[in-house]
Amino acid sequence: MANGSLLDEQAPPLPREITTQPRFSDRVFRLVITAGGFTSLLVLGLIAAFLAYRGLEVFRTFGYHFITNYKWDGGNPDAGVKPSLGIGAMLIGTIVISLVALAIALPVSVGASLFLTYYVPNFLRKPLTILVDLMAAIPSVVYGLWGFFVLMPHAVYWAKLLHKYLGWIPVFDVPLPIFERSPFIAGLVLAVMIIPIITAISREVFTQVPLDRVQAAYALGATRWSMIRAVVLPFGSSGIAGGAMLGLGRAMGETVAVYLVLNLAYKANFHILFSSGGSIASMIVNKFGEASPFELKGLMAAGLVLFAITLLVNYLANLIVRRTARTGR
Amino acid sequence: MAQILPLQIPVPTPKKPWKPAPIAMIPDLLILVGAFLVADATVALTGFKGKLAIFFLFALYSTLGSMALAFFRRGATAMSNAMATSMAYLSIALVALPLFSVLLTVVSRGRHALRLNTFTQDMAATQPDAPFSQGGALHAILGTTVLVILATVISVPIGVLTGLYLTEVKGRAETLIRFLVQAMSGVPSIVAGLFIYAVWITGGHGGFSGFSGAVALSILMLPTVARTAEEVLKLIPNDLREAGVALGGTQWRTVVMVVLPAARSGLITATVLGVARVAGETAPLLLTIFGTTAKHFNPFVGPMSALPLYIFQLLETGLNVAISRAWTGALVLLILVSVLFTLARFVGGRVKS
Amino acid sequence: MIRLFNENRYERDAVSTPPNEGEIVSSLASVANRLPRISNEVQASGADLEARGVHAWFGSRHVLADVNLSFPAGRVTALIGPSGCGKSTFLRTLNRMHEFVPSAAMAGEVLLDGVDIYKQGTDVTKIRLKIGMVFQKPNPFPSMTIGENVLSGLKLAQIKRSNKEDLMEECLTRAGLWNEVKDRLNSHGGSLSGGQQQRLCIARALAVAPEVLLMDEPCSSLDPGSTLRIEETIRQLSQSVIVVIVTHNMQQAARVSDYTGFFLTEGGPGRLIEYAPTREIFSRPKDERTEAYVTGRFG
Numbered sequence: 001m002a003n004g005s006l007l008d009e010q011a012p013p014l015p016r017e018i019t020t021q022p023r024f025s026d027r028v029f030r031l032v033i034t035a036g037g038f039t040s041l042l043v044l045g046l047i048a049a050f051l052a053y054r055g056l057e058v059f060r061t062f063g064y065h066f067i068t069n070y071k072w073d074g075g076n077p078d079a080g081v082k083p084s085l086g087i088g089a090m091l092i093g094t095i096v097i098s099l100v101a102l103a104i105a106l107p108v109s110v111g112a113s114l115f116l117t118y119y120v121p122n123f124l125r126k127p128l129t130i131l132v133d134l135m136a137a138i139p140s141v142v143y144g145l146w147g148f149f150v151l152m153p154h155a156v157y158w159a160k161l162l163h164k165y166l167g168w169i170p171v172f173d174v175p176l177p178i179f180e181r182s183p184f185i186a187g188l189v190l191a192v193m194i195i196p197i198i199t200a201i202s203r204e205v206f207t208q209v210p211l212d213r214v215q216a217a218y219a220l221g222a223t224r225w226s227m228i229r230a231v232v233l234p235f236g237s238s239g240i241a242g243g244a245m246l247g248l249g250r251a252m253g254e255t256v257a258v259y260l261v262l263n264l265a266y267k268a269n270f271h272i273l274f275s276s277g278g279s280i281a282s283m284i285v286n287k288f289g290e291a292s293p294f295e296l297k298g299l300m301a302a303g304l305v306l307f308a309i310t311l312l313v314n315y316l317a318n319l320i321v322r323r324t325a326r327t328g329r
Numbered sequence: 330m331a332q333i334l335p336l337q338i339p340v341p342t343p344k345k346p347w348k349p350a351p352i353a354m355i356p357d358l359l360i361l362v363g364a365f366l367v368a369d370a371t372v373a374l375t376g377f378k379g380k381l382a383i384f385f386l387f388a389l390y391s392t393l394g395s396m397a398l399a400f401f402r403r404g405a406t407a408m409s410n411a412m413a414t415s416m417a418y419l420s421i422a423l424v425a426l427p428l429f430s431v432l433l434t435v436v437s438r439g440r441h442a443l444r445l446n447t448f449t450q451d452m453a454a455t456q457p458d459a460p461f462s463q464g465g466a467l468h469a470i471l472g473t474t475v476l477v478i479l480a481t482v483i484s485v486p487i488g489v490l491t492g493l494y495l496t497e498v499k500g501r502a503e504t505l506i507r508f509l510v511q512a513m514s515g516v517p518s519i520v521a522g523l524f525i526y527a528v529w530i531t532g533g534h535g536g537f538s539g540f541s542g543a544v545a546l547s548i549l550m551l552p553t554v555a556r557t558a559e560e561v562l563k564l565i566p567n568d569l570r571e572a573g574v575a576l577g578g579t580q581w582r583t584v585v586m587v588v589l590p591a592a593r594s595g596l597i598t599a600t601v602l603g604v605a606r607v608a609g610e611t612a613p614l615l616l617t618i619f620g621t622t623a624k625h626f627n628p629f630v631g632p633m634s635a636l637p638l639y640i641f642q643l644l645e646t647g648l649n650v651a652i653s654r655a656w657t658g659a660l661v662l663l664i665l666v667s668v669l670f671t672l673a674r675f676v677g678g679r680v681k682s
Numbered sequence: 683m684i685r686l687f688n689e690n691r692y693e694r695d696a697v698s699t700p701p702n703e704g705e706i707v708s709s710l711a712s713v714a715n716r717l718p719r720i721s722n723e724v725q726a727s728g729a730d731l732e733a734r735g736v737h738a739w740f741g742s743r744h745v746l747a748d749v750n751l752s753f754p755a756g757r758v759t760a761l762i763g764p765s766g767c768g769k770s771t772f773l774r775t776l777n778r779m780h781e782f783v784p785s786a787a788m789a790g791e792v793l794l795d796g797v798d799i800y801k802q803g804t805d806v807t808k809i810r811l812k813i814g815m816v817f818q819k820p821n822p823f824p825s826m827t828i829g830e831n832v833l834s835g836l837k838l839a840q841i842k843r844s845n846k847e848d849l850m851e852e853c854l855t856r857a858g859l860w861n862e863v864k865d866r867l868n869s870h871g872g873s874l875s876g877g878q879q880q881r882l883c884i885a886r887a888l889a890v891a892p893e894v895l896l897m898d899e900p901c902s903s904l905d906p907g908s909t910l911r912i913e914e915t916i917r918q919l920s921q922s923v924i925v926v927i928v929t930h931n932m933q934q935a936a937r938v939s940d941y942t943g944f945f946l947t948e949g950g951p952g953r954l955i956e957y958a959p960t961r962e963i964f965s966r967p968k969d970e971r972t973e974a975y976v977t978g979r980f981g
Binding site: 138148195 | 379435
C-alpha cells in the first residue's frame with residue numbers, strides 16, 4: 001500500500017468465485033425441497049386461476065356491475081327471466097361487520113395485551129397467555145353456536161340500549177325495531193374470534209419495547225400509564241396496526257359463525273343494529289345448495305373477489321409488520 | 330477519615346417496601362366492595378337488568394372510585410394512571426368473559442345429550458329429534474379422524490419441505506415463498522372449499538368425497554405447518570449443520586440425520602397446531618364432503634361427515650332435541666381441540682427446555 | 683456509624699489536604715489534586731441524600747450489604763469498583779429503580795431531605811422527579827424531536843409550565859448542548875451523535891429540576907471527546923445538584939468527583955470498602971484493597 005500510485009494503475013484483484021459442485025444426491029435433495037417450497041406458490045396460483053376461470057363467464061356478462069349490483073337473482077329460465085347477479089350488498093356487509101368487529105376488538109385487545117405485559121401479576125402471566133391462545137383454537141362453529149344461543153339475547157338488549165340513547169347517530173338508528181341477527185351481533189361474535197389474534201401480536205410487539213426507554217421514562221417520574229403513552233404505544237403502533245389488519249382479514253373470511261348469527265339480506269344496510277346484513281362468505285354457503293350452474297359460476301366469482309380482498313388486507317398487514325421489524329420501532 | 334467497614338454485620342431480612350402494605354389496600358378494597366354494592370343497587374332500582382349490567386356498572390363505578398382515590402392521594406397524574414389501570418383490567422375481563430362463557434355453555438348444554446351411544450352409534454337409523462338414548466356422533470367422529478389423518482399426510486410433508494426450503498436451501502425464491510406462505514395463511518376457509526369444489530367436484534372427478542375435503546383442509550393446514558416448521562428449524566443451531574458437513578456428510582444426509590431429528594419435537598408441535606387449526610373447520614367441508622348420517626370409511630367415494638359439519642347440520646334442523654345433540658357435538662369437538670392444543674403446548678414446551 | 687459520619691463531615695472538609703508527598707505516586711492522584719474544589723464554596727441546593735444500612739437482593743442472592751453513605755449538597759460523588767460489586771444496584775436503590783426487577787428486595791433506608799423514600803404511601807413518581815437518572819446507554823425517545831425530548835419529563839409527569847422555550851434553552855445550555863442543536867430542535871433525537879444523545883438525556887433529566895442526578899456509567903459507550911464534554915457538564919452541574927456517578931473509569935472518577943466510594947465484593951454481597959475525599963482515595967487509601975484497586979493491581 002506504500003506505493004499507492006502504482007497500485008492505482010493495476011486493476012484491483014477480482015474476488016475469486018467459490019464454486020461448489022454439489023453431489024448428485026444433494027442436487028436431488030435440493031430439487032425435492034424446492035419443489036415442496038413451490039407448492040404454496042402453485043396452490044395459490046391454482047386457486048386464483050380456477051376461481052377466475054369458472055367465474056369468467058359471470059364477469060364477462062355483468063362486468064363491474066357484478067361488484068356494484070345489490071341484487072342476486074338466479075333468474076328463471078322457464079319463465080324467461082334473465083339472471084342478475086351482484087355482490088354489492090354482500091361486499092358492503094362484509095366490510096361493515098368486519099369494521100364493527102375491529103372497532104370492538106382493537107381497544108379490548110390492546111388493553112388486554114398491555115395488561116399481559118405491564119399489569120399482570122407474575123404468577124398469572126403464563127396461564128392467561130395460554131388462555132388467550134386457547135381462545136384462538138376454539139372452532140368457529142362453536143362460536144357460532146354460542147353467538148346464536150348465548151350472546152344474541154344479551155346483544156339484543158345492548159342494541160336496544162344503544163338505539164335508545166344513541167339512536168340519533170345514523171349508524172345506531174334502525175328503520176324497524178328488529179334487533180336480532182344484525183351486523184352488530186355478527187360483529188360481536190367476530191370480535192370475540194379476532195381478539196386472540198390481535199392480542200397475541202400486540203403482546204409480541206410490546207415485549208420487544210427496549211427496556212432502556214421504559215426505564216428512562218420511569219426515571220423521569222412517569223406513571224405506568226404516561227410511560228406507556230410516551231414509549232410503548234409509539235413503539236408498538238405499527239405492530240398493533242399490522243395485528244389489526246390480520247384480524248380484519250380473518251373477520252372478512254369467516255363463514256359459519258357469521259352465517260349462523262346474521263340475517264342475510266340483499267340490500268346495503270349501514271344501520272348496524274338492524275336485522276339485515278351481508279357477508280360474501282356466508283352467501284356462498286347460503287346459495288351453494290340450490291344454485292343453478294350459472295349461479296354457481298357467480299359464487300366462484302364472488303369467492304375470487306373475497307380471495308382478492310383478504311389477500312390484499314393480509315399483504316398490507318405483513319407489510320406493516322415487516323416494516324416494524326426492520327426499523328425496530 | 331476514611332471508613333473501613335467491619336466484615337461481619339447482622340443481615341436484616343429482605344423487604345419489598347414498594348409493595349403496598351395490606352392496611353394501605355383497605356381503601357382500594359372498600360372502593361371495589363362499594364362499587365359492587367352500588368352496581369347491585371342500580372340494577373335493582375333502574376331499568377338496567379342482568380348480570381352483565383352489574384358487571385359493566387361495577388367496572389364503571391370502580392374505575393371512577395379508584396380514579397377519585399388516586400386523585401385524592403396523588404393528584405391528576407395518578408388519576409389518569411388509575412383510569413388506564415382500570416381499563417387494562419377491564420380489557421382482560423372482556424377477553425376472559427366470552428371465553429369462559431363459551432366453555433361453560435358448551436359443557437353445561439352439551440352434557441344433556443351425552444350418552445355412551447354418542448360414541449358408539451351413528452344417525453343413519455335415527456331421526457334428529459329421537460330420544461338421546463338413540464343415535465350418536467360416531468360417524469362424525471370417525472369422519473373427522475379420517476379427514477384429519479389424510480390432511481396431515483398430505484400437508485405435513487409439504488409443509489416440512491417448505492420449512493426446509495426456507496432454512497436449508499435458501500434459494501432465490503426464499504422471500505417470495507415466505508410471503509406466499511404468509512398470504513396462504515390468510516386464505517378464507519370457504520375459498521379453499523370453493524376451489525376444491527371448482528376443480529374436483531364440478532370438474533367431474535366423482536362428486537363429494539372425504540378425500541376432496543381432506544385436500545381442502547390441507548390447503549388451510551399447510552401454511553400453519555410450514556411457518557411453525559420454519560420457526561423450529563431456525564432454532565436448530567448452525568453448529569450442528571456445520572458439524573455434519575465438516576464430518577464429510579452431504580447436505581441431505583446432514584439434514585436427514587442431524588437437523589430433522591434435532592427438530593423432531595418441534596415438528597410434532599407444528600403438526601399438532603396444524604391439526605388443531607383444521608379439526609374445527611366447517612365451511613370447506615360443506616362444499617366438499619357434504620355430510621351424511623351413516624358411518625362411511627372410504628374417503629374416495631361418496632359423502633362423509635365430520636364433527637363440525639354434524640353440529641352445523643343438526644343446528645339447521647331447528648329442532649330442540651337436535652340442537653341439544655349439536656351442543657354435545659360441540660363438547661366432543663372442544664375436548665378434541667383442547668387435547669390437541671395441550672399436546673402442542675406440552676411437546677412445544679419440551680422443545681424450549 | 684452514620685452519626686459519626688455526619689459529624690465528621692465538617693471536620694473532614696476543614697482539614698486541608700497536604701500536597702501529595704508521594705506514598706503512592708500515581709497520575710490519578712495528581713489529576714485529582716489539580717482539580718479546583720468548587721463544591722465547598724457553593725451550596726446552591728440545600729438537599730441532602732443519605733443511605734442508611736442499605737442492603738439489596740435479587741431473589742435469594744444478597745448483592746449489596748450495609749451501605750451507609752451520605753451525599754451532601756453541591757458535591758460530586760463517584761462510586762468505583764470492579765464489575766459486579768453492587769455499585770450500580772446501589773445507585774438504583776437511590777431512586778427506586780431497583781424495584782423493577784420482579785425478584786428484587788432491599789433493606790435499610792434512603793433519606794432525601796430527611797424523609798425515607800421507601801416509606802409506605804410515598805408517591806414514587808415524585809421521588810424520581812426529585813432524583814433524576816442518566817443511563818449507561820444514551821436513550822432519547824426516538825419518537826420525539828430534540829425539543830420534545832428535553833421537555834418529555836414535564837409531559838410524562840403532567841407538569842404545567844409556561845416559558846417552555848426558556849426552559850428548553852436553559853437545560854440544553856446546562857447540558858452543554860445548546861450551541862450544537864439550537865438550529866435543529868425539531869429534528870429527531872436519533873439524528874444526534876452518541877455523545878450528543880447522552881447530553882440530551884442529561885438535559886432531559888434536568889428539565890424536571892431534580893435535586894439529585896444519578897449517573898450510571900454515563901460515558902461508557904462514548905468516545906473520549908464526548909466523555910470530556912460530559913465531564914465538564916458534570917462539573918458545572920455540581921454547583922446546583924447533587925451528582926452521584928458510577929464509573930469504571932478511575933481517571934474519570936479522579937477528574938470529576940469530590941468524594942469517592944470504593945465498592946468491592948469478596949465472594950459475598952458487595953460492600954462499601956472505603957469512602958473518602960477523592961484525592962485521598964487515590965493518594966493515600968486507608969484500605970489495602972482500595973490501594974490494590976486504584977493502583978491497578980486488580981479489577
